[in-house]
Amino acid sequence: MFNNIFLIKFLTFLGLIGISLLFYSILKVPDPMKKVQLTEADTKTEEKVKLTEAENKTDVYSVWGLPSEEVSNRVKKLMNGLRSEFGGAQFEPHVTVVGAIKLSEEEARDKFRKGCGEVKKVYSGTVEKVDVGTFFYQCVYLLLHPTTEVVEPSARCCRSFGYNSSTPYMPHMSLLYADLTDEEKKKAQEKAYILDESIDNMSFQITRLALYKTDTEDKSLKSWEKIEEYNLRAN
Template sequence: MLNNIFIIKFLSFLGFIAIFLLFYSILTVPDPMQNVQLNEADTNKTEVYSVWAIPSEDVSVRVKKLMGGLRSEFGGPQFEPHVTVVGAVRLTEEEARDKFRKGCEGVKKAYSGTVEKIDIGTFFYQCVYLLLHPTNEVVEASARCCSSFGYNSSSPYMPHMSILYADLTDEEKKKAQEKAYILDESIGNLSFQISSLALYKTDTEDKSLKSWEKIEEYNLS
């Protein structure tokens, strides 16, 4: 009799465990639709992107040396030498890649850039820069890429290669401008080849530039 009672209790206990495990498995099984929604959210996430014209390697090395000399005295973040072709545009990564490739197909071949002078600007991202001659090649490359991105600037295109990002006073900017000529006396009439275009993620709110990254590069033939 006691054995029967024990067996019944034992079977009841096993039944309780089985029911508990069943409910636990139901509650902990991931919802596949939730994963789909999360993936869609990642896909639809927008970031700020820009298109840069990248100078040839020898020129990049030279400009980096100049930039390093300016940063050592005036501060500011480190960044790659470039000529902005398309300004900041907010898109998904898929949209940005697609528009970038179409824009590059419109440019296709390498082109030249020539420095007119070292100049100073009015805000952080144009503190001190190399102003380029707005030749047909330079302007057209920007126009083709901007068209692909649907980017419309409020002011005429001013091709330039920044050599210092910083928040400086007007007096400090002039000192940095003078310092640039001292560091590289002939930089003011530099001519160089633009050998590739690059798509960069460029959150303009991040002045440390730590979040900036190259997404894709297109070599110009």
């Protein structure tokens, strides 16, 4: 009798342990649907983070005034002649309208379109002389007469961008980006007149405005790219 009671208690104890292990295993088994839901939620969160990062990413942008194709080809020929002797990176002939400013691409596009809406019409510039500057991006350039016609479009665009320069606007068209000595700059200046004797009498029209990404730390200009372009209306 005693042995039977002991056996019954022992079997009952084993049964309780078995039931406990069963419940424990059920609780520990992950719900596959729950895992899928978590994965989808995590993916959406990652996508939102990436979108936010892209929206908040800033780069350096500038607005350029672009001349007609005929004038551009003439200036390119002069630029190529200078680069062949003095080196430097290649870039499109342009008159800087808004200097380097750091923005997100969305902000830059929005401000660019507003600025173009303020300028609207084709305007003209006239070369005063070939001049030299004191830093890489103003090494050798065509200095333009600062007439109201060429200064006002820049002022309007700058207001749209909220761009404030520490120096008065100096309209110019760069011919050479390079780090040269004063003596080399003088030679490059003289070379420009040899390559195009009448360049300091050139008048031309700005027919388009373009938004460019212009990382000023990249002197190779390899990262520079046109983002958007706007055709100005003929007068």
